Amino acid sequence: MGELKLMKGNEALAEAAIRAGADAYFGYPITPQSEVIEYLMSEKPEERTGMVVLQAESEVASINMLYGAGGTGKKVMTSSSSPGISLMQEGLSYIAGAEIPCVVANVVRGGPGLGDIQPAQSDYFQAVKGGGHGDYRLIVLAPSSVQEMSDFVPLSFDLAFKYRTPVMIISDGLIGQMMEKVELFDQMDRLTDEEVIEKYPWATNGKPVGKERRILTSLDLDPHKLEKHNHHLQAKYREIEEKEVLSETLHCDDAEYIMVAYGSSARIAQKTIQLAREEGIKVGLIRPITLWPYPKKEIEKYVQKGIKGFLSVEMSMGQMVEDIRLVVEGRTKVEHFGRVGGVIHSPEEVLEALKQKLIGG
Amino acid sequence: MTEEIIIAGFGGQGVLSMGKILAYSGIMQDQEVSWMPSYGPEMRGGTANVTVIVSDERISSPTLTRYDTAIILNQQSMDKFEETVKPGGILLYDPNGITHHPTRKDISIYKIEGAKLAASMGNTKIFNMVVLGAYIKVKPIVKLDNVIKGLKKSLPFRYHKLIPLNTEAITMGMENVDQIN
Structure with missing residues (x-):
C-alpha cells in the first residue's frame, strides 16, 4: 500500500506530477488552483527528481512553454482556472494540431468572464467541444475525488504520449480545495535524454546526422496536405473514442x-x-x-x-x-x-x- | 458509521485546523474522510467553517445542508447552523460571546468553556484543541490515541514539541464538557 496522506485536491495533483516523473511544470497562479504551484515550489522537485517548476509571466507564456518543451518529448504540464484556460486556447489548438503530448489541468471557477472563485462546471463546452479553433479534440478526464486528482495525472501522461495529444484534467474549486485521504503512488523515474530520443522518434531534440529534419508544426499552406492531416487527426480521435472511454x-x-x-x-x-x-x-x-x-x-x-x-x-x-x-x-x-x-x-x-x-x- | 460534522466560528480560531486534525484521526483508524472548507475572500475575524465527514464507507457529497453534529464557536454560526442539526443530533458550543443560546429540544446540546479553559492554561491558541477534546468525549468516533497520531501528521515537525500541550488541552476539553438539556 502506498503512502496515505490527507491532502487538498490541488496538492494531490501537484504531488502526482512529481511522482509521475514529469520533466516540467509551467504555470501562473490563479484561485482556486494556486496550491498547485505553491505546493510544487515548496516541494523543491528539482531536488527530488530534477523536475523544473517555473512560474511563467502569463498563461499564454505557460501554454507556449508546454508547446516548446513538449515538442522535445519531455513530460510537461500546466494548470490554471477558467479565465487562465481561456487565455491558453490558441496554444492548445496549436498543440493539438502539431500533435504534442502534454497535460493541462483546469480547476474550474464560476464564469463567464472573470466570474468568481467558487466551484463551477461551466467550462464543459470549452473542454470537450474545443475552445480553440479548428477540428481538434482534447482527451478530458474529470476526477471526482482527491484520490483521482492524483491517479489521473499518470493516466493523463500515458494517454497524452500514446496518442500524441493534449489531455485536460477538469475539476473545480470543490475537488481542488477539499482534503481527503489519498494513497500516493510510488515515485516513477523520469526518462533520461537518451531514453526520450530512443522512445519518441517524432520529438525535436536535435537532428541526428544522416537523418531527416523533424518538424513539429500546425501550419501547412497546402490545403490538400492540411486536409490529409485533418483526416489523420480524426482517425486518431475515432480510435480514442473506441478505446479510451471511462465511466x-x-x-x-x-x-x-x-x-x-x-x-x-x-x-x-x-x-x-x-x-x-x-x-x-x-x-x-x-x-x-x-x-x-x-x-x-x-x-x-x-x-x-x-x-x-x-x-x-x-x-x-x-x-x-x-x-x-x-x-x-x-x-x-x-x-x-x-x-x-x-x-x-x-x-x-x-x-x-x-x-x-x-x-x- | 458515518458522522457528518460542521465546525463553524471566526477565522483565526483554528476551525479549519481542528477539522484537519479530526480528519487525520479518521485516517489513522482506517476510515474515509473529507474536509471541505467554506473558502472565499475571507480573512481573520470573518466567519470560517468546515464540513468534516468521517465514515466507514466511501463518502458521497463533501458538502451538506444537514449535519449529525454542529460545533459552534460564535453567534453568527449559531444563527446559521443551529437549525441544520439533524433531529437527534448534537450541538456543541462555546458560550463565550454567545448572546442567543440554542433552544432546540430535539437535539442534545453540550457546552464547553473553550476560550476560558484555554486562557486558564495560559495559551489561547489551544482553544480549538479544548473544543476537539469536548467533541470526542461527547461523540467518541475517533480514539484519543488516533487524535494524537493525527496531530503529529498534521503539524509540521518543528511544532511537534507542542504535542504535549495540545494533548493536555484535549484532555481538559474531555473533562469539562457539560450537557445542558
Missing part, C-alpha cells in the same frame, strides 16, 4: 431514473441517491470519467433497458445535457438541473429537481 455506474441495475453527473456533481448526486432511495425512488448514477470521449455506449445501454428518464446534474446552465440528448435522440426524457455562478447544489435540491422534472411531482 462508472452506481445503483443503475434496478434504477427507473438515472442521473448523469461528473466531478463534484457526481459526489453530490451520490448523496441524492441515498436520500431518494430512503423515499423508495429508484435512481442510479452514470458518472462520465472521460468527458471526451463521452460514455455514449453506457447511456445507450440504459436507453435500451427502458429507463424512464435522465437528469443531467452539472454546475452549469446545461452543457453536458446536450451530449446525453445526442445519444438519447428523443427516446426518453432528458432534463437538466444545476446551480451556477459558484453556487453548489445541495443533494436535497437535486432530489427535488428529480421529482419535479422527471417523476412529475
Whole structure:
C-alpha cells in the first residue's frame, strides 16, 4: 500500500506530477488552483527528481512553454482556472494540431468572464467541444475525488504520449480545495535524454546526422496536405473514442431514473441517491470519467433497458445535457438541473429537481 | 458509521485546523474522510467553517445542508447552523460571546468553556484543541490515541514539541464538557 496522506485536491495533483516523473511544470497562479504551484515550489522537485517548476509571466507564456518543451518529448504540464484556460486556447489548438503530448489541468471557477472563485462546471463546452479553433479534440478526464486528482495525472501522461495529444484534467474549486485521504503512488523515474530520443522518434531534440529534419508544426499552406492531416487527426480521435472511454455506474441495475453527473456533481448526486432511495425512488448514477470521449455506449445501454428518464446534474446552465440528448435522440426524457455562478447544489435540491422534472411531482 | 460534522466560528480560531486534525484521526483508524472548507475572500475575524465527514464507507457529497453534529464557536454560526442539526443530533458550543443560546429540544446540546479553559492554561491558541477534546468525549468516533497520531501528521515537525500541550488541552476539553438539556 502506498503512502496515505490527507491532502487538498490541488496538492494531490501537484504531488502526482512529481511522482509521475514529469520533466516540467509551467504555470501562473490563479484561485482556486494556486496550491498547485505553491505546493510544487515548496516541494523543491528539482531536488527530488530534477523536475523544473517555473512560474511563467502569463498563461499564454505557460501554454507556449508546454508547446516548446513538449515538442522535445519531455513530460510537461500546466494548470490554471477558467479565465487562465481561456487565455491558453490558441496554444492548445496549436498543440493539438502539431500533435504534442502534454497535460493541462483546469480547476474550474464560476464564469463567464472573470466570474468568481467558487466551484463551477461551466467550462464543459470549452473542454470537450474545443475552445480553440479548428477540428481538434482534447482527451478530458474529470476526477471526482482527491484520490483521482492524483491517479489521473499518470493516466493523463500515458494517454497524452500514446496518442500524441493534449489531455485536460477538469475539476473545480470543490475537488481542488477539499482534503481527503489519498494513497500516493510510488515515485516513477523520469526518462533520461537518451531514453526520450530512443522512445519518441517524432520529438525535436536535435537532428541526428544522416537523418531527416523533424518538424513539429500546425501550419501547412497546402490545403490538400492540411486536409490529409485533418483526416489523420480524426482517425486518431475515432480510435480514442473506441478505446479510451471511462465511466462508472452506481445503483443503475434496478434504477427507473438515472442521473448523469461528473466531478463534484457526481459526489453530490451520490448523496441524492441515498436520500431518494430512503423515499423508495429508484435512481442510479452514470458518472462520465472521460468527458471526451463521452460514455455514449453506457447511456445507450440504459436507453435500451427502458429507463424512464435522465437528469443531467452539472454546475452549469446545461452543457453536458446536450451530449446525453445526442445519444438519447428523443427516446426518453432528458432534463437538466444545476446551480451556477459558484453556487453548489445541495443533494436535497437535486432530489427535488428529480421529482419535479422527471417523476412529475 | 458515518458522522457528518460542521465546525463553524471566526477565522483565526483554528476551525479549519481542528477539522484537519479530526480528519487525520479518521485516517489513522482506517476510515474515509473529507474536509471541505467554506473558502472565499475571507480573512481573520470573518466567519470560517468546515464540513468534516468521517465514515466507514466511501463518502458521497463533501458538502451538506444537514449535519449529525454542529460545533459552534460564535453567534453568527449559531444563527446559521443551529437549525441544520439533524433531529437527534448534537450541538456543541462555546458560550463565550454567545448572546442567543440554542433552544432546540430535539437535539442534545453540550457546552464547553473553550476560550476560558484555554486562557486558564495560559495559551489561547489551544482553544480549538479544548473544543476537539469536548467533541470526542461527547461523540467518541475517533480514539484519543488516533487524535494524537493525527496531530503529529498534521503539524509540521518543528511544532511537534507542542504535542504535549495540545494533548493536555484535549484532555481538559474531555473533562469539562457539560450537557445542558
